[in-house]
Amino acid sequence: xxxxxxxxxxxxxxxxxxxxxxxxxxxxxxxxxxxxxxxxxxxxxxxxxxxxxxxxxxxxxxxxxxxxxxxxxxxxxxxxxxxxxxxxxxxxxxxxxxxxxxxxxxxxxxxxxxxxxxxxxxxxxxxxxxxxxxxxxxxxxxxxxxxxxxxxxxxxxxxxxxxxxxxxxxxxxxxxxxxxxxxxxxxxxxxxxxxxxxxxxxxxxxxxxxxxxxxxxxxxxxxxxxxxxxxxxxxxxxxxxxxxxxxxxxxxxxxxxxxxxxxxxxxxxxxxxxxxxxxxxxxxxxxxxxxxxxxxxxxxxxxxxxxxxxxxxxxxxxxxxxxxxxxxxxxxxxxxxxxxxxxxxxxxxxxxxxxxxxxxxxxxxxxxxxxx
Ligand SMILES: *[C@@H]1O[C@H](CO)[C@@H](O)[C@H](O)[C@H]1NC(C)=O
Ligand SMILES: *[C@@H]1O[C@H](CO)[C@@H](O)[C@H](O)[C@H]1NC(C)=O
Ligand SMILES: *[C@@H]1O[C@H](CO)[C@@H](O)[C@H](O)[C@H]1NC(C)=O
Numbered sequence: 362x363x364x365x366x367x368x369x370x371x372x373x374x375x376x377x378x379x380x381x382x383x384x385x386x387x388x389x390x391x392x393x394x395x396x397x398x399x400x401x402x403x404x405x406x407x408x409x410x411x412x413x414x415x416x417x418x419x420x421x422x423x424x425x426x427x428x429x430x431x432x433x434x435x436x437x438x439x440x441x442x443x444x445x446x447x448x449x450x451x452x453x454x455x456x457x458x459x460x461x462x463x464x465x466x467x468x469x470x471x472x473x474x475x476x477x478x479x480x481x482x483x484x485x486x487x488x489x490x491x492x493x494x495x496x497x498x499x500x501x502x503x504x505x506x507x508x509x510x511x512x513x514x515x516x517x518x519x520x521x522x523x524x525x526x527x528x529x530x531x532x533x534x535x536x537x538x539x540x541x542x543x544x545x546x547x548x549x550x551x552x553x554x555x556x557x558x559x560x561x562x563x564x565x566x567x568x569x570x571x572x573x574x575x576x577x578x579x580x581x582x583x584x585x586x587x588x589x590x591x592x593x594x595x596x597x598x599x600x601x602x603x604x605x606x607x608x609x610x611x612x613x614x615x616x617x618x619x620x621x622x623x624x625x626x627x628x629x630x631x632x633x634x635x636x637x638x639x640x641x642x643x644x645x646x647x648x649x650x651x652x653x654x655x656x657x658x659x660x661x662x663x664x665x666x667x668x669x670x671x672x673x674x675x676x677x678x679x680x681x682x683x684x685x686x687x688x689x690x691x692x693x694x695x696x697x698x699x700x701x702x703x704x705x706x707x708x709x710x711x712x713x714x715x716x717x718x719x720x721x722x723x724x725x726x727x728x729x730x731x732x733x
Contacts, residue, residue: 550571599623
């Protein structure tokens with residue numbers, strides 16, 4: 362993903378170098394650059410603090426020479442120079458995004474991470490038909506998920522993490538043809554949409570929100586593309602569906618710090634690309650399936666702070682594993698026996714938040730396994 366964007370930036374930069382001479386020939390900007398001038402001047406007015414002086418040279422019609430602004434030939438007319446990218450990452454600028462930014466109709470990259478912009482995205486962003494990468498992470502944006510992000514036809518990389526967005530995660534988000542989606546560390550509070558499996562992303566990070574949902578069946582539909590999924594501290598409940606075993610390209614699976622119950626599906630032994638597996642801090646129980654610990658690429662398996670009652674020898678052989686605070690007999694740092702007996706005296710209920718029961722069998726009765 363990052364290499365993609367770097368490559369794109371390099372291409373843009375080389376265009377900038379090529380187009381400079383022709384730009385300098387004329388003093389009056391072409392209509393696209395004139396619109397960009399209007400947009401960027403409006404933006405400069407909406408900036409209340411620019412401690413690193415990123416925008417101090419934002420004056421005059423030569424917008425291609427402004428710090429953080431990248432020009433390139435317009436895709437529909439190679440003789441016209443236009444603004445194709447904005448990169449104001451780490452500028453610590455305070456302010457907001459004005460409606461006039463919708464005049465930047467050829468924008469492909471918009472990167473403003475690590476600033477102090479607030480408000481929401483202007484609805485005029487719907488005019489950015491070529492916008493491919495949007496990174497507004499680590500700002501002070503708030504309000505509902507920006508609806509305008511659902512109607513950008515070219516968007517592939519969407520990063521709005523570390524803001525104060527709240528409310529529902531719109532299901533339409535998972536019907537977009539995205540490569541990567543980061544919405545972690547916001548205040549979203551809604552059930553994980555049932556169509557999550559429609560997503561085409563390779564990287565999906567929803568962590569540190571309060572989604573109050575389950576990993577819906579349908580997630581197996583992401584098998585062709587999904588490479589990393591991070592659902593840490595996302596308010597998930599219910600049982601892990603057998604279907605996750607279909608995710609054979611997944612290298613990172615992190616569902617730690619949730620309220621998942623039931624056992625780890627044996628089908629997880631099919632996740633042959635898995636390198637990092639973190640299921641710590643849930644209410645999972647039963648035996649760890651041997652097939653998981655025998656996964657060929659598994660480097661780090663963290664399953665501490667659950668109620669597992671048995672682990673095969675192959676798990677103990679893993680270089681990086683954490684099995685502490687479970688109910689595993691004869692292992693150090695386990696839960697007190699009465700806590701384990703209490704837990705195992707109640708049946709497993711997969712139906713939190715209306716989640717469907719897992720098709721894997723419930724963990725066996727405690728007396729069978731748990732008998733310290
Ligand atoms: C671009 O900016 C540099 C310094 O920031 C300046 O020296 C140069 O004259 C500017 N070019 C144009 C065409 O304005
Ligand atoms: C998206 O998911 C929903 C619910 O699972 C399904 O009904 C719909 O057909 C899916 N859409 C696409 C385009 O796959
Ligand atoms: C293994 O994963 C856990 C949980 O993500 C992490 O805390 C630990 O640092 C990792 N170990 C290594 C060696 O990467």
